[in-house]
Amino acid sequence: MTGDKGLILLIEDEPQMRRFLRVTLQSHGYRLSEAASGQEGLAEAAVRNPDVVLLDLGLPDMDGIDVTRNLREWSEVPVIVISAREQEEDKIRALDAGADDYLTKPFGAGELLARIRVAIRHREIQQTGQREPVFVLGDLRIDFSSRIVSLRGKELHLTPIEYRLLAVLARNAGKVITHTHLLKEVWGPVYSDQTQYLRVYMTQLRRKIETDPARPKYLLNEPGVGYRLRIDTDQGR
Helix, strand or coil, rough: CCCCCCCCECCCCHHHHHHHHHHHHHCEEEEEEECCCHHHHHHHHHHHHEEEECCCCECCCCHHHHHHHHHCCCCCCCEEEEECCCCCHHHHHHHHHHCEEEEEEEHHHHHHHHHHHHHHHHHHHHHHHCCCCCCEEEEEECCCCCCCEEECCECCCHHHHHHHHHHHHHHHHHHCCCCCHHHHCCHHHHHHCCCHHHHHHHHHHHHHHCCCCCCEEEEEEEEEEEEEEEEEHCCCC
């Protein structure tokens, strides 16, 4: 595949993983800058201004979460964590530190490329300040200006909280949103630990949107971490 789709900064100390990602990304039209340590990665980010950062957490000189916090002090570049750490706590800490997404090793090339496309699209929206007044995903349509949600052409009757919950997920489509972030956005800071509210309303929302709520097509659960609104690219289309 040809064409320049953007610059990816890879901060990863494992040679085999770097080779795999180098071949995958370059064959799909991305340019690549590589760093084997956190400090080197921060320096590369400052000099190269990448479109996306792929970041391992287990670096030889500093934890990847600290790299993320450092980046967020001066940059809004999308950060996708790629790590062998499977603990929910690690995922939450990385997302709360400012990471945009999290992939657990091993992962497939298709999934990684889809997450990169999402990250770049979000950055373009952020840089231009433009937001689509209407969000369309398969049979689901959200008109933000009129606050009307429809499915297969039929308007859905959502409660105000259900609408706000769906709107937050839609404006961050493809990204994992933590329980804490969703609770703060929808209910307010004092409800940041009331995860039972989230479970109840997500169940109600799935019943209204999903054909089979037990096997959701749109509203995906990231166990112990949060929720994500699935997008077409995640489905390999």
